[in-house]
Amino acid sequence: MEWVFWGFAAVCAGLILFLVKIVTRMWWKPLQVKKFFEAQGISGPPYRLFYGNTTDISRMIDEQKSKPMPLSHDMLPRVFPHLHQWSRIYGYDYVFWFGPNARLVVPHPELIKDICSTKFDNYSKLPTNPLSRQLVGQGLVGLTGEKWARHRKIINPAFHMDLLKGMIPTIIESSANLLEGWSKLVLSGASEIEVLKEFRELTADIIARTAFGSSFIEGKDIFDMQAKQMVLTSELFHTVYIPGFRCWNLEINIRRCLKQVIDAKKKTAGMEKTGSYGADLLGFMMSESKQQGRVNGKSNASLSTEEIIDECKTFYFGGHETTSVLLAWSIILLGTYFGLFIRFENYRSAREHYRGDSHASPTDGKCTTARIWSIGQTDEVLALGLGIHQDWQERGRREVLEVCGRNNYPDADSLSRLKIVGMIINEVMRLYPPAVGVLRQACVPTKVGRISIPAGTQLELPIIAIHHDTALWGNDAKDFNPGRFSEGIAKAAKHPMAFMPFGTGPTKCVGQNFALLEAKLVLAMILQNFSFVTSPSYTHAPLLVFTLRPQYGPQIIFHVD
Structure with a gap:
């Protein structure tokens, strides 16, 4: 039965070695890298075992995807909410964790x-x-x-x-x-x-x-x-x-x-x-x-x-x-454009009133480009492009x-x-x-x-x-x-x-x-x-x-x- 003992010992040794590698990869090495960056004044969100910050990133992105944003080109908070939020907390240079891997922005x-x-x-x-x-x-x-x-x-x-x-x-x-x-x-x-x-x-x-x-x-x-x-x-x-x-x-x-x-x-x-x-x-x-x-x-x-x-x-x-x-x-x-929708009794009179390629915008008083757009098959609904x-x-x-x-x-x-x-x-x-x-x-x-x-x-x-x-x-x-x-x-x-x-x-x-x-x-x-x-x-x-x-x-x- 001696071979059974040595076989069992070999399996245990292999398992221990595997666990040591996992612990080193998932905990010890990230901890050392984290200390290395912190010594240079570089911080970031806390490291989490196995997944790093990926679950946090997914959660923030899902939250933003569930709702539209205002008509604006400032879409960084929606597309990269983690980058937007963490840069405000930790500064432009920070480290986050993609699994056990340090990622420097x-x-x-x-x-x-x-x-x-x-x-x-x-x-x-x-x-x-x-x-x-x-x-x-x-x-x-x-x-x-x-x-x-x-x-x-x-x-x-x-x-x-x-x-x-x-x-x-x-x-x-x-x-x-x-x-x-x-x-x-x-x-x-x-x-x-x-x-x-x-x-x-x-x-x-x-x-x-x-x-x-x-x-x-x-x-x-x-x-x-x-x-x-x-x-x-x-x-x-x-x-x-x-x-x-x-x-x-x-x-x-x-x-x-x-x-x-x-x-x-x-x-x-x-x-x-x-x-x-x-x-x-x-x-x-x-x-x-x-x-x-x-x-x-x-x-x-x-x-x-x-x-x-x-x-x-x-x-x-x-x-x-x-x-x-x-x-x-x-x-x-x-x-x-700024959508201004006006209901008119007479579409033609509306066209006469807003004829031309430019007019003074009722929202800001500035001269902007505009056109008249008929929507659907009726003359009653008018979309007036006030042209951003x-x-x-x-x-x-x-x-x-x-x-x-x-x-x-x-x-x-x-x-x-x-x-x-x-x-x-x-x-x-x-x-x-x-x-x-x-x-x-x-x-x-x-x-x-x-x-x-x-x-x-x-x-x-x-x-x-x-x-x-x-x-x-x-x-x-x-x-x-x-x-x-x-x-x-x-x-x-x-x-x-x-x-x-x-x-x-x-x-x-x-x-x-x-x-x-x-x-x-x-x-x-x-x-x-x-x-x-x-x-x-x-x-x-x-x-x-x-x-x-x-x-x-x-x-x-x-x-x-």
Whole structure:
């Protein structure tokens, strides 16, 4: 029976060793890190075993999601209530706990420049849970080190501006189809349109055509499945990952569909014997990957089919999700107004009374832009737009009509001359950035400004907080004012690094030029064809679901000019 004793002793020793590791990881190490920061004057919310502060964060976010906010761009208390509350208690530099991991908040542009650029090699991206990896695959977003550099080298040329300019006719075709549908709806008496859904379908169609050479209908299943993946992933940001069947089933089906697209392109290229896989983004990436393999003489210099699938997932997600919400916020901000609803016996007499493009507002006595909007099918209800931002809508429209005319679509040359439209898009991205924050992890012991941090410390770089900081942007930081970009991005704020909607440094979003080209073109075409105001049924409630989006959808009232 001696073997039983030793077997039992080995099991007990293993169990004790396991418990020691758990205690060290969950209690002893966090305690030492906490003391390390406190010795430098850096404090934060108290550490809680296992979950850290994640349950507190989830509770605060759920509280804010349950109610809308006033019509204001000061959405930090709603979107990041923990950052808003804790920075007031502990100061701008504080540490909170994501599970047993210390996370230092760094809301300073100069320090972010060090982290993401100057001392780039001292930091890495955070390890992601399996579901986050599923959303964008093992593409550029999740890769690090040599593998990231190899992918970036192959993909970068696909987003060169000269190549993107060749995609303008495709973007125009998809956009014209959408706007034609809107015109028919408006002329048939539709009172309002929910534009986020419309923009999601538009940008999905554009990315399907420009990246994969297929129509939106052919790729609809992939878009629908990735939308579900995004919702599931966003739920994990402030909690502990628990895998489930739905997650893995979605991933299997998405990869299967993408492999079919890639195989079809390889088959077509093989039949034509051209050596090229086409002029779309996927074809260019496949051709560039093949070329890199020949130049280096190594099979691992090119991308495998699985690696291409991972980059396709990034294309699908980044190529339509970020641009669709950017366009939605642009329309909301340009159409936002003080809703004054007056019931008139005679609608025509009301139009005569308020005729013209501007008048003295009864609320503040100032001259603002206004238009008369008929709601529904009756002449009795009148929505009078008293225009918080209507002046910028009119200025943008005048610029588009002066540069392009009413019947000519924008081209590469005219887009470069749409300065006001560019200023509007920049200001929308400042207030509602596509990337609300960046996460990094220290690979080695290092310093962030005056603060020494141990290896393994996580860093949260809150882009949205920097974009709303009055110390950087002035007292009107929470106002919509595209004029601040009139002299360019570098001079818009008190620090040249204060504006980073797509991140910064070597890992800045590779699709930035594509997103800006697409958004500018679509917005110009909308201004060219419509006037609009935000509907009184719109409820202002920014919500972070991987990207910052309107929680209840933006309802917009359009008028065909």
